[in-house]
Amino acid sequence: MTLAADPNLETLDPAWRRAAVRAGTGAAARVGLFGPVLLVTALALLPLGAVVWIALTPAENIWPHLASTVLPTYVTTTLALMLGVALTTLVLGIGTAWLVTMFRFPGRGVFDVAMLLPLAMPSYIVAYAAVSMFDYAGPVQSLLRDLFGWESARDYWFPQVRSLWGAIAVMGVTLYPYVYLAARSAFLEQSVCVLEVARTLGLGPWRRFLRVALPLARPSIVVGVALALMECLNDYGTVEHFAVPTLTRGVFDVWMGMGNAAGAAQIALVLLAFVLVLLLAERASRRGRQYHHTTGRRQAIPRSALGPVARWLAFLACALPVALGFVAPVAMLVSLSRAGDPSRWLSDIVPLAGASLTVATLTAAAAIAAGLLLAYASRLSPRGPLRWAVRIATLGYAVPGAVLAVGVLIPLAAFDNALDAWMRATFGLSTGLLLTGGVAALVFALTVRFMALSYGTAEAGLTRVTASMDMAARTLGRGPFRVLREVHLPLIRGSLLTGALIVFVDAMKELPATLLLRPFGLETLATHVYVFASLEQIERAAPAALMIVAAGILPVLLLARASGRTREVRRAPGA
Template sequence: MKKLSWIASGWACALLLVLPILALLFSALSADGDLFAHLADTVLSTYLANTLLLVLGVVLLSLLFGVPTAWLVAMCQVPGRRALQWALMLPMAMPSYIVAYVYTDLFDYSGSVQAGLRALFGWQSPADYWFPAIRSLGGAAWVLALVLFPYVYLLARASFLEQSVSLIHSSRLLGSSPWQSFRRISLPLARPAIMVAVSLVAMETLADFATVHFFAINTLTTAVYDTWLGYGSLATAAKLSCLMLLAVVLLIAFERRSRTRQQVFQKSMGHEPPLRYPLKGGLRWLAGFWCWGLVLVGFALPFAILLDYGVRYFALSWTPEFVRFAGNSLLISTLTALLAMGVALLLGFFRRLDGGIKSLIPLRLAALGYAMPGTVLAIGVLVPLTALDFGINDVAQWFGLEGPGLLLTGTLTAIVFGYLVRFVAIAIGSVESSLGKISPSLDMAARTLGQGAGGMLRRVHLPLVRRGLFAGAMLVFIESMKELPAALLLRPFNFETLATHVYQFVSDEMLERGALGAIVIVLVGLLPLIWVNRSLDSQGH
């Protein structure tokens, strides 16, 4: 009976977490297709084209920034290489809409760069010179690539470090130059890792709302947001969300297919002294300029401007409202992290108790939400919770009682549930990895000593997985602090988080008032990067 209760709890939890996806598909098949047909006849093709071009642009720029940088840091003696190993990950902590505002303020027509050029050369109007428009599809792709290229850098660098040095030495003995060794050996061997990074970059680009909305670029993400809040059509928003969900599924399928078609096995992988190509003269300084330039434009310059705004406008920013919004973010993120810990531990232990292939299904179902963009997930959460709210009020009226109103969608329930569906996969992965390192003999010993499933979890597994459990909870907490699209759609009335607070000022082009909140978000986002760098540090030396 006790094992049956674990099975029932595991499946119930997994089905609850997959409910938004099922509700989204069901709502997309419902009626109210007039608005969707109108969008299909008028602007849907523009949304699709802009989304495709944006994804392609961000992916290509991320490859251009990430792959050469990863190879230089992993395989060459670049100036400041030890510091570059972690510095090149810093742009991941910077929200893309903050970077968008900073560079719009610098490069727009009224910005300091163009104003300085006009003063220097005596230009009077835009007709006198040409300057690339930052508020464009290309500008959005450039900004997103500055924030997302560390995905490519991180995975490609790890792959280069794991490659067998003997293969590269053999290619050099056969007359290949360092460039030819990179093109013929290192790059093909790193292709599976690079494809994983490309899929992550593409999914993050699909999920981005704030940057494209700030640049007034119509993509599928903004279409979902505008259709729900502008037209009030949940069914049409669900149909558009399904298009994005289909794109995500295709990206995942493409990434997995690209990996299965290439299998490479290396001898002595990771057990050889690292290879470092010496760079001399201008080539050495060019490589250093390229790598440190990416750190400068991707993180250092935007963060320096944020610090300047934060200091100068501290008195205006540090208000009771700011403290309340920070408390809201702290509360929601903490609740989400605690629930994610409980769900991950439940599903992971259920998988360990059962051990069969069927017990893996709840784990995979519960993790599906991580692949969903925030706006799509929000629509999927709103559909069932809104139906439950109406049902609860109808039942109350049937009994002659006053309905409780928006009991679920008008409280923290919706936003916490949405965050949990989106980020529980992080905690599941961390707990699953920690449980996999525990020897089955410990389970048998606990059984021999008369411990049931609950006692075995409490006295054996929980002490051994607490570090992985804490790491997963920390990552869920940080991602919840940064989440914006889901918060915009799921937050209760008159409720703000730090992310929505900062974005409101960015939308009004008043970043200086929201700089303090942005600094807090960036500093919190640095924590997982420090952890990742420490885990790779032994490989990078």
């Protein structure tokens, strides 16, 4: 997430700005922010460093065996999955964003919000619902057999749901909102004058889109695709259920199946290389290219009316991804819940919800505290080593949960064992698995992963607090910490609560890290859904899946509300 600098600070003379930066850096040093920020950065880097160390210094090196057997399949399948997901999200995201932004058609206002709803659906839940819906015994194929009189699968052809193509379809309809949101924001910010000039030059709607609007939106679209692919690499539930051999699945297979942590770390290192290449490609796509609006007039582009046939085609184009990515899975889960045993719901849901609430609440609190620290340090010291430390600390969101789990569990387990051995030898007491025996390791990994989200919301809130308010408070003798407590926190409380909610929900939905790091006997909503779906008892998993989806709708509504505020600025007549 890239956020603009404080507009009041940007209007200052460059010499004043340099002085402000130097003063800010000095203030950060005086209040001791360097130490805490560097500690947070070191903790965020611990899992990555551990993965690299374990992979390069294995006790039993199975790398030659992996490289000659399963690794080529893992790599090629992961590449194919990423390519398919990228193309699907691009087509769905850009196409629907252009339709909703530029044209009037039935349901356009509803789709403005509804297009974001698949964000509330974890991919693995859509995968479980899709298998129940489209498999041989599901309602779709059963209806087709009844309609056409087919007796068995030999009488007709139907696409194989549990396949690479099925995984691409599921991830495509759940991850396209990342591209839709980025493209939609970019299209809304484009100057109406640019498109009007293109029209006067004789460019039709299709050519205006390809030659003007799309190139201007390219940086935002690249960011959206990168986010979608990061989520694709993080997924385990979908690829495991569909039997797709990706790198993430390989980490689980080698660690859980073969019992070789070093081999899992080596595959995790390859997965981490994929993430690094993705980040570098996203950064390179914007390097040396400047995209500017040529006018300050940011009127909303007047929407064009479509013909009788085209308007309903636009409706179908927007309705299809929403139906496949949200409406149909929810309907299937509701139907499966009703078909299950209602007497089990309460006994299943209450302990699961309690465990999920505990983990998610602790993660949200830790992430908000760390994110606020990093955001405030960035405000006081916008350049220099402290800023680089903040950037490094917030890279965790790009790291798949399986990689973080490998990098967290092994060093923390070694620490637990060493501490227990020392306490036994010194005091005759056993500390047991102090960190890995409870939720501490899981909360730590989730905090590292989602700290970037809390940092982004805290930084966005601080950006809206003008520099003059800091100066006024400092003039009255307030130190940096008192300025934060008395001035900033009351003003950014809403941003912090939004960030906490987003982290809370993402922690509830997270599956790979939770599966690997949960202590013995702990079941969350996500792991419960995974376990029973793996046992083909989706009716038992459906109520918990619906709870995860219900929780996921809250951040989507907040996102839609924030997007709606942006759209209300200077609405053009006839829009």
